[in-house]
Amino acid sequence: MISSIVRNWCDAEAEHRLYLSNLMKKYFMANEGFRGPQMVYKTVAYYFIKNVEKLVLSHDRKDFLLSIELFIKSKADLGEASALFVKAVEQVFNYKRFTTKGSGWNAYALCRKSKARICPYCNHAYAFTVQSDSGDFRPTLDHFYYKDEYPHLALTLYNLVPSCSSCNSSLKGQADFFEVPHLNPLFDEENIQFYLSAGGDPTELVEAIQSRRADVLVKAKAMRACSESESSLKTFVINERYETLSVEAIDFYLAKRNYDEAALNTQLDFVFDEATLLRFDRASYSKYLLGKMYADIYDALSK
Structure with missing residues (x-):
């Protein structure tokens, strides 16, 4: 990280919180009946999401780290069924659906609220959003805590770093920033x-x-x-x-x-x-x- 962007999402907080809280609310209402020994992984997923609901809506890094610890523990407790648990969590916090173009709150709407013009990881590539009749583009949203490893944070606002594709895809890729801490543009001072x-x-x-x-x-x-x-x-x-x-x-x-x-x-x-x-x-x-x-x-x- 070169540039600190700690205030980057302040204009998006209310809308994104409503989007994410409504998403979890719908999940809770639709899955009230999926609790029992015949579907242990679904039961664990349900109560895990209940336990981390406030944590994934938070703007505090300590809450994200606590949620990751709870996620790791839930996987360990399930043993061989952990893959099904992970899949169930991924389906709730569906990032691909969020990136689909359309009306309403989505990745494009979020990126239009970004204050950053430059990729904070490298500081030498632009990271702004343009939408026009001829075409659209936006910065990639890097999941500071990798979404495939920690899917419950796939839509957490302060886990999304507007960045260039070189930093996000070519260099960071699947690196686990929970296991190996790095400077976080959304929380840390420039160093x-x-x-x-x-x-x-x-x-x-x-x-x-x-x-x-x-x-x-x-x-x-x-x-x-x-x-x-x-x-x-x-x-x-x-x-x-x-x-x-x-x-x-x-x-x-x-x-x-x-x-x-x-x-x-x-x-x-x-x-x-x-x-x-x-x-x-x-x-x-x-x-x-x-x-x-x-x-x-x-x-x-x-x-």
Whole structure:
């Protein structure tokens, strides 16, 4: 995770809660009679969903983790019948049905409420929604806690991360973020920092940018040591991906440095607008593609 989007779904909370609570209510009403020894897995599924109803509607990560522990215990208690239990839960929290285009509350309606424009995992791919007469597209919704492993969280609002297909499908795939914790864009603070490197010696950076740009690379590191940050850097191959973006990084570095030098020149008789000249407003960095990288370069030059 590069960007924190903790307020991303605030405009969608009421509608999604109503959708999910009504879905569970219909399930409870339709399955009152499926309780008994002849259908143990259905009985376990029924009471499991009853027990986690408030947890899957929650916006608290602790509730999600507790629900996962209860899910794992229910599977273990059922033994060989656990696969039937999982299937029963999947049928209730049917993500495929939610992604079907149509009227009412669905994945497209939800994504239109998203505040994020950029994939928070990589920060260099867009993740917005467009619907028109000619066609539609929306960001993929990554299940931070993988829906095939924890199907009861398939429709939980704060388990859905608007992301690019590269991060969601190509890189994260079926990775279990419950077993191996990663930074969560919907809950965690930003902890990945970018910097320019020319072989490890900071004093050589300016000279390298001027005369041997091929030696200049973009690097990423955790600002505060934590396993979640290291896992995120590895899973989303952040360093490898950003090494291909040195041209953009160097161009911004030079633009910012040239602006700073020009701003100090009292002989120039005009007013500078930094955000216009740089095409980047540090105060609103999260709205830009590569905004976190630019913000970190900006800060390094402003010290």
